[in-house]
Amino acid sequence: MGSTITEKILAAHAGVDSVSPGEIIMCKVDLAMANDVTAPPAADAFARMEVGRVWDAAKIALVASHFAPAKDIASAGLLSRMRQFAQQHGIEHYFEAGRGGIEHILLPEEALVIPGDVVIGADSHSCTYGALGCFSTGVGSTDLAAVWATGEIWLRVPESMRIEYTGRPGPWVVGKDLILTVIAEIGDDGARYMAMEHTGEAIGHLSMDSRLTLTNMAIEAGAKSGIIPADETTIGYVSGRQQEMGRQRDMQVFASDETAAYARELTIDVDAIEPMVARPSLPSLSVPVTEVSGTRVDQVFIGSCTNARIEDLRIAAHVLGDHQIAKHVRVMVIPATQRVWQQANAEGLLDRFAAAGCAVSTPTCGACLGAHMGVLGPGEVCVSTSNRNYVGRMGDPTADVYLANPAVAMATAVAGEIAHPAEVQPVAPAERGVLVGG
Amino acid sequence: MGKAWRYGDNVDTDVIIPARYLTTTDPGDLASHALEDLDPSFAAQVKPGDVVVAGDNFGCGSSREHAAICLKAAGVSAVVAGSFARIFFRNAINTGLPILECPEAVRDISNGDEVEVDLEHGVVVNVTRGQEYQAEPLPEFVMDIVRAGGLVGWVKQRVAAS
Numbered sequence: 099m100g101s102t103i104t105e106k107i108l109a110a111h112a113g114v115d116s117v118s119p120g121e122i123i124m125c126k127v128d129l130a131m132a133n134d135v136t137a138p139p140a141a142d143a144f145a146r147m148e149v150g151r152v153w154d155a156a157k158i159a160l161v162a163s164h165f166a167p168a169k170d171i172a173s174a175g176l177l178s179r180m181r182q183f184a185q186q187h188g189i190e191h192y193f194e195a196g197r198g199g200i201e202h203i204l205l206p207e208e209a210l211v212i213p214g215d216v217v218i219g220a221d222s223h224s225c226t227y228g229a230l231g232c233f234s235t236g237v238g239s240t241d242l243a244a245v246w247a248t249g250e251i252w253l254r255v256p257e258s259m260r261i262e263y264t265g266r267p268g269p270w271v272v273g274k275d276l277i278l279t280v281i282a283e284i285g286d287d288g289a290r291y292m293a294m295e296h297t298g299e300a301i302g303h304l305s306m307d308s309r310l311t312l313t314n315m316a317i318e319a320g321a322k323s324g325i326i327p328a329d330e331t332t333i334g335y336v337s338g339r340q341q342e343m344g345r346q347r348d349m350q351v352f353a354s355d356e357t358a359a360y361a362r363e364l365t366i367d368v369d370a371i372e373p374m375v376a377r378p379s380l381p382s383l384s385v386p387v388t389e390v391s392g393t394r395v396d397q398v399f400i401g402s403c404t405n406a407r408i409e410d411l412r413i414a415a416h417v418l419g420d421h422q423i424a425k426h427v428r429v430m431v432i433p434a435t436q437r438v439w440q441q442a443n444a445e446g447l448l449d450r451f452a453a454a455g456c457a458v459s460t461p462t463c464g465a466c467l468g469a470h471m472g473v474l475g476p477g478e479v480c481v482s483t484s485n486r487n488y489v490g491r492m493g494d495p496t497a498d499v500y501l502a503n504p505a506v507a508m509a510t511a512v513a514g515e516i517a518h519p520a521e522v523q524p525v526a527p528a529e530r531g532v533l534v535g536g
Numbered sequence: 537m538g539k540a541w542r543y544g545d546n547v548d549t550d551v552i553i554p555a556r557y558l559t560t561t562d563p564g565d566l567a568s569h570a571l572e573d574l575d576p577s578f579a580a581q582v583k584p585g586d587v588v589v590a591g592d593n594f595g596c597g598s599s600r601e602h603a604a605i606c607l608k609a610a611g612v613s614a615v616v617a618g619s620f621a622r623i624f625f626r627n628a629i630n631t632g633l634p635i636l637e638c639p640e641a642v643r644d645i646s647n648g649d650e651v652e653v654d655l656e657h658g659v660v661v662n663v664t665r666g667q668e669y670q671a672e673p674l675p676e677f678v679m680d681i682v683r684a685g686g687l688v689g690w691v692k693q694r695v696a697a698s
């Protein structure tokens with residue numbers, strides 16, 4: 099019997115010929131990431147492990163993202179504990195506000211994660227990096243501290259779920275709509291403990307940005323990881339990033355064998371997918387946007403590690419066109435990284451958002467987790483391009499969060515109620531030269 | 537032994553410990569807000585030894601270890617669930633919060649029942665109803681971490697041995 103891409107990467111990092119689902123292995127780690135919420139407890143656990151030095155200061159990334167720039171005195175304390183740890187251990191890949199952003203968009207940009215890697219992040223959305231054809235998963239702080247101490251992690255080899263996407267995404271359909279469709283079908287724990295392997299011709303039509311959205315939300319289906327085998331799009335993207343960053347490491351391109359075994363196989367007809375909206379308060383409560391259109395909103399948030407890349411901002415700006423946002427709506431636009439911010443600025447997108455009445459912020463997770471920059475009050479309704487609409491996620495527990503792609507979010511901002519982008523902007527994106535869905 | 541606090545499916549880490557409290561890492565502070573957005577009475581009324589009993593996918597969502605830590609610091613002696621989200625599962629084992637997967641026990645336990653949990657043998661006893669359940673045993677590898685008192689102790693042992 100053959101192996102899946104996930105099994106092959108894990109076997110290579112465990113120093114064995116092959117591994118099987120259910121087996122517990124010790125795996126070498128290529129990059130260990132933590133942020134301002136998870137690094138301080140990890141530093142405490144690391145100190146209690148009494149090993150002294152970290153295993154490899156060049157393979158650790160620390161990113162100020164969640165409460166950065168510090169939202170209050172307590173979060174300033176967390177940020178400075180992370181900075182002290184970085185200084186004490188000579189951590190090279192340490193990213194302050196103004197030089198980083200949200201880790202899951204930052205690390206691929208920085209060429210710190212590449213095909214074939216094993217990446218462990220103390221953040222649940224560390225599954226995002228799988229879009230580059232690597233194995234990548236989220237853990238808690240103590241697990242991460244153990245990686246800092248030893249360079250290894252214990253893993254139970256996951257079963258794999260294979261999702262084949264047929265067809266081609268229509269206008270306004272991006273990676274977000276594909277993953278919301280899958281989660282609506284399999285449920286919030288439909289892929290629990292599994293590796294979600296995304297394949298099929300429709301994936302070939304997706305841009306790198308859209309693919310990163312697809313793997314970002316593996317955790318919302320309970321998966322351990324999401325993975326997309328590297329193809330020309332991936333290799334072109336990674337080579338470009340490596341060149342710009344001056345970081346050269348050899349990519350290892352793995353692919354599943356035809357005889358590999360899957361715990362579940364699923365086919366998704368992408369031609370039939372419409373822009374999707376997840377109703378409160380679970381990602382699985384996703385329906386086509388037309389089923390919830392007309393829902394009045396108080397806030398629109400365009401940001402987060404799910405949808406705040408440059409493509410997302412281009413789409414949002416395209417839908418916005420020359421419109422103004424609705425009077426009763428507050429719109430937060432938060433580019434995910436400094437680089438995305440600068441690019442959006444250079445293209446005039448930030449100006450356009452600001453002129454239409456949006457609040458534009460420096461990169462941060464911010465509103466996504468109800469931390470700052472757009473916390474919801476009692477009973478408020480928000481459309482968010484992020485990944486979680488749980489009770490209390492973005493602020494008051496009585497607030498309602500709907501998840502959507504950036505086109506739907508901006509259409510909603512203009513209409514003042516949940517709207518299909520075609521309703522506010524009749525020109526399909528392809529005709530205006532903006533790539534949507536590939 | 538303790539009283540069961542019974543909840544449903546998909547109890548996520550945002551309701552176990554909302555992000556607004558993540559600016560602290562103090563277990564006692566975290567415990568005072570445990571489960572606040574799901575059950576505002578929990579933190580004030582939970583007694584040492586009490587057991588959280590919930591449906592499927594307990595602890596889904598964020599990787600915040602604060603979720604396991606706040607329950608342990610609140611005095612919760614174990615969480616019994618139909619199933620656990622994987623990061624919460626690891627965090628609980630790593631930080632020494634006993635957890636057991638036992639859908640049958642979950643089905644029969646009502647809020648307020650007296651429940652006893654034996655982690656080593658994977659047994660859940662509903663004292664109120666006189667019923668006993670055998671939970672899914674933890675893999676031997678994972679029990680080693682539990683016996684070392686959590687991952688910190690386990691790493692220390694490994695480093696010392698190498």
Ligand code: SF4
Nearest residue numbers: 223402403463466467
């Ligand atoms: S943007 Fe949101 S989901 Fe992504 S890492 Fe930050 S808090 Fe987590």
